[in-house]
Amino acid sequence: MDIVQNTTIEDFKSILLHHRVSPVFKIATPYHGIPGKGSAFRMIFQIAKALNVKACAVVDSDLRSITPEWIELLVKPVIEDDFDYVAPLYHRHKYDGTITNSIVYPLTRALYGKRVRQPIGGDFGFSGKLADYYLTKDVWDTDVAKYGIDIWMTTTAVANKFKVCQAFLGAKIHDAKDPGADLSSMLYQVVSASFELMNTYPDVWKSAKRSESITTLGFQYAVGLEPVAVNLERMIERFRLGVKELRGLWEKVLPQEVMNFLNKADALTAHDFYIPDEIWVDIIYSYALAFHSKVINREHLLKSLTPLYIGRTASFVRENWESSAPEVEDRIENLCSIFEDKKTFLAENWE
Amino acid sequence: MNIFERLIAEPFERFFERTVEFLPLFFSALLIFVLGLVVGLLLKWIFARFFRAVGIDRLSERSGTVELLKKGGMQDSVSGILAKMIGWITIIMFTVISMRTLEIPAVENLLESLLLYLPNVFVAILIILTGYFLANFFGRTALIASVNAGLKLSGLVGRLVKLSIYLLAVTMALEQLGIGRGTIVIAFAIIFGGVVLALSLAFGLGGRDIAKEYLEQKLKGEEEKKDEFNHL
The missing domain is CATH 3.90.550.10 (Spore Coat Polysaccharide Biosynthesis Protein SpsA; Chain A)
Structure with missing residues (x-):
């Protein structure tokens, strides 16, 4: 730790009184174990x-x-x-x-x-x-x-x-x-x-x-962030491919109303593409229940979630295209509330 | 000894003697057969309840066996089918024993050949069932992996993987049963090799432009705009 003479931040003429010169004791070891x-x-x-x-x-x-x-x-x-x-x-x-x-x-x-x-x-x-x-x-x-x-x-x-x-x-x-x-x-x-x-x-x-x-x-301060490139069209295409090919598998896991919605969402254009929070929460809770009751092989089950996740991410990106960071945080807060509201569904169906 | 005795009475006597010898065997065979029927039905009843109690129906529903049976037109539950199988095996075993009791050489030879062939049938059935489960499992794995990789022909990939494994299982089962031993293997090799060759040609000729475009993108670095998300 450096110690300087009592001064202000504008004063650049401060005198360094103490600077740590002794090395820090350290152990550096590479990891060669199981990846x-x-x-x-x-x-x-x-x-x-x-x-x-x-x-x-x-x-x-x-x-x-x-x-x-x-x-x-x-x-x-x-x-x-x-x-x-x-x-x-x-x-x-x-x-x-x-x-x-x-x-x-x-x-x-x-x-x-x-x-x-x-x-x-x-x-x-x-x-x-x-x-x-x-x-x-x-x-x-x-x-x-x-x-x-x-x-x-x-x-x-x-x-x-x-x-x-x-x-x-x-x-x-x-x-x-x-x-x-x-x-x-x-x-x-x-x-x-x-x-x-x-x-x-x-x-x-x-x-x-x-x-x-x-x-x-810790003191919370605003920071600059790097832009993130997004290919919305490609994400929606991935979702559509999932609806086309994995529909049969999803039907074993998801409630009928969610399936009806997904079939409708498949026909939406990139401009209107939308997966509401309620549907997303139903999807996650249904997957959790299917995972618990081992409806199908667990790896198959969770890997079949990928197109749904990509679709939801595309919907999130489209919805928040113009939103500021606090507005996005509010949306996440809203999603969290729905997760909490629907938790009884999860608990009641957990066998 | 007059002609009447030689031509009529003796055969009748022999027939009577043989019938008298055969009748106890016949009745004991009949008794064993009836006993087999009773034991078979009893075991079927007991095992149906046992399989239901241990939850075999739920397990088979998860493993996809129910789906397989429904596709094959079977409406019975798995516990019911297994119990019936046990019942029938018992009845068949008792029938075989009862037939051997009759001590007829022709029937004995037939039964011997049948018994020697039966293990092959069981192994073949086992191969087909294992093949069906593996085909479904790997077909679904390939389908999900190709959907997640964004392949437009994901459905076809999944079906091809499934079909190839199933075809392999059927070939192995027929080989086990000794049906067209060499022919089946050669036919499989020709069909499988042909499919691979056809796909290679189709991709080589039909996908020439795509392959060129892909290589150009890779070599010149003109890649499609990708997402830069950190998902975690």
């Missing part, structure tokens, strides 16, 4: 346990907007305020994080009653105690070992009543998307981890009532 984010995290948890750490932080490797303060923001609440889990909070482009905004955040919030805005943000702080707890769970051969790790960490912390907060980190800007990352596999891993957690904690989510805010730390 997958979750498997790599498991090793971090094991190191944290071996070193008996008080706090630990993990960050994504493709970040371009990360600053040294991020580590402080993620670790300090654990050390000073006794929190066990620090989720990130960012300003993101309105079309960024669509799986988070349309599925994971509203679902987690409705189920467990805590408003963790970025449950799969990828940058987290957690206590040594929580890292130990994670290691007691036998999930390392499931999708948790891959992209499912983020939602698993957040849900495990929330469902087991660990002290959770979120820290504002600023903008989240990352490298261009990995072209090898397959959307349907990513969606499958994240959603399957979320649905699997519903099987693990049925009593917790059934008893949780309306959601509540969690402590948010």
Whole structure:
């Protein structure tokens, strides 16, 4: 930490009184284990346990907007305020994080009653105690070992009543998307981890009532964001292809009124294309129920969600073409309320 | 010994003796057969209730067996079909035993050949069923993967995968049954090779422009406008 003479921000003639010169003790080790984010995290948890750490932080490797303060923001609440889990909070482009905004955040919030805005943000702080707890769970051969790790960490912390907060980190800007990352596999891993957690904690989510805010730390400021290119026509085409080819499979999972709507949506032009929040919530809850009762092979089930998700994303993009970031946030808030309102449908049909 | 005795009485006597010898065998065979019917019906009744109790109908509905049976025109539940099969197997076994009791050489030979061939039939049925499930599973996998990859011919891809696996299973089953052993394998190889060749030619000739366009896009970097979402 640098220490300067008592001064103001406009005064550039301040005198540096102290500058840390001793190196920071660090261990840098490459990961050669089983491929997958979750498997790599498991090793971090094991190191944290071996070193008996008080706090630990993990960050994504493709970040371009990360600053040294991020580590402080993620670790300090654990050390000073006794929190066990620090989720990130960012300003993101309105079309960024669509799986988070349309599925994971509203679902987690409705189920467990805590408003963790970025449950799969990828940058987290957690206590040594929580890292130990994670290691007691036998999930390392499931999708948790891959992209499912983020939602698993957040849900495990929330469902087991660990002290959770979120820290504002600023903008989240990352490298261009990995072209090898397959959307349907990513969606499958994240959603399957979320649905699997519903099987693990049925009593917790059934008893949780309306959601509540969690402590948010850090000063929130406006940030500039990079534009995001969108090919709306192509997305709608993907949705239509899904309706044409996967209709038979969807009929086994979705209620008749949703199927009727999807058949109508198939005929809509790009200008009118729209999948309302209510229909989307019905789709997700129906998929959760089908996953639970194993209506069909689970990988087939969740991978068949991809065209629906792309359609919903296209609808979201079209609806919010002219909207500002706060307006988009209001829409997400509205979606979350519908998820919470319809939760009784899920609980009643859960066998 | 007069002619009457030799021509008429002796055959009648022999016939009478044989009938007297055969009758106990016949009655014991009849008894075994009736017993088989009773045991078969009883087992059918017991197993129908047992399969229903363990939830085999629900399981088969999830695995797609019900769909398969309905397609084949069967309206019975899976538990009912299995129970019937057990009943029929019992009845057939008792029938075979009862027929062997008769001690007729021709019937015994026939039964022996039938019994030796039966395992082949069971293995063939097993191959067909496994083939059907695998064909459905991989057909659906291919369909979903191609839809998610945005292939316009996804339906065709799914159906082709399904058909190929099913065809392979049928070939293997016929091979097992010993029907047209060499012919079936050669026919399968010709049909499958022909389909692949036809597809290659169709793609090569029909898709020449698409392939050219694709390569140009790849080499010159003129790619379609893609989404830059970070979905997570």
